[in-house]
Amino acid sequence: MSSWSPQRNQSPGGLSSHLSRTLFLLLLSVVSAQDVTPNPDTCLVFHSINGSSVSCHPPAKLPHRLPADTVYLVVEFFNLTQLRADTLQGASNLQELHLSTNQLESLSPKFLLPVPLLKVLDLTRNALTRLPPGLFRVSAALHTLVLKENRLEILEPSWLQGLQALGHLDLSGNRLQTLPPGLLANFTSLHILDLSNNQLKTLPPDLLRGPLQLERLHLEGNRLRVLGEGLLTPQPDLRYLFLNDNRLATVAAGAFQGLRQLDMLDLSNNLLTAVPKGLWTSLGQPTRDMKDGFDISGNPWICDEKLDDLYGWLMANRDKMFSQNATRCAGPEASKGQKLLEAAKPH
């Protein structure tokens, strides 16, 4: 604890003599001006011209007070169930906060009030079932919010209120079954949205009517059955689209319309037997041409004339097709087990 006294943090002279002795220490971190070997009971503190980075892992004891110039704070792997509401008090320059792999069940609505400059909040692998409304009321600078692998079953728009710069939202690995309308309405600069590995059966049709610059959309590992006409249409910049490992049996003919920048599409491991005419024609054209590939394997394709449209597209784009050996016909009887690419070859 003593290493958190303000005097210690304001003695850069002693610190720099150590730094000049070995670059290794500079890269690792400096526990204090006096200690050369890190003490496992204290957090590692690295002072730089930009401010202090504080990194705490077990068995270190958590600091009572953070250096006032802390810009980067890691408190991971402690299994903490609670954090005091004033944990961040006095660290008004904090920009990144990493709290992954604890057991946090809730957060105080006042938790982030002392840190209005926060840009990154990582809460991966905790036990959150909800967020307090107002948590982000001063978080206008926050651009990355990671809530991966928590226990969220629902989300309410009020929980995210105040976020104005959100670019990356990760809600993967929760227990979400539905999403409320208007959830992302204010997040015009969102470019990565990860909803993978939840239990979503449907999505609100207006889900993406806020974001204007979405580049990556992760919907894999849910229970989606239908991909409707309008969901993706406001997203001309979408480059990576993950829809694999759902239960998609129906994709609307216009579902991919307007995806002019698509580099990658994963539709593997769904329940597709056929797709409507015209679905593929717009894909990736004309600028990108699906350069990072596509995957339609693991679907029970019925290889009859209803797939003619897909066949034509496949032949033209086969060099970008992943899992060709696992992309096979489930019917009709005569074609069962045949590779889709073989069925697609002009006879």
Ligand SMILES: *[C@@H]1O[C@H](CO)[C@@H](O)[C@H](O)[C@H]1NC(C)=O
């Ligand atoms: C300090 O911040 C500047 C600008 O963000 C960055 O380029 C530089 O690498 C940082 N220096 C250190 C030691 O972190």
Ligand SMILES: *[C@@H]1O[C@H](CO)[C@@H](O)[C@H](O)[C@H]1NC(C)=O
């Ligand atoms: C946290 O919990 C895990 C799993 O129960 C355990 O292996 C680990 O030792 C715990 N860590 C601490 C710091 O208590």
Ligand SMILES: *[C@@H]1O[C@H](CO)[C@@H](O)[C@H](O)[C@H]1NC(C)=O
């Ligand atoms: C979106 O922003 C407006 C204006 O700041 C606000 O009134 C509204 O409550 C916000 N909506 C959501 C869902 O946060």
Ligand SMILES: *[C@@H]1O[C@H](CO)[C@@H](O)[C@H](O)[C@H]1NC(C)=O
């Ligand atoms: C292709 O898949 C079949 C069965 O689905 C398997 O027996 C064969 O080894 C695979 N071939 C290659 C080259 O992976």
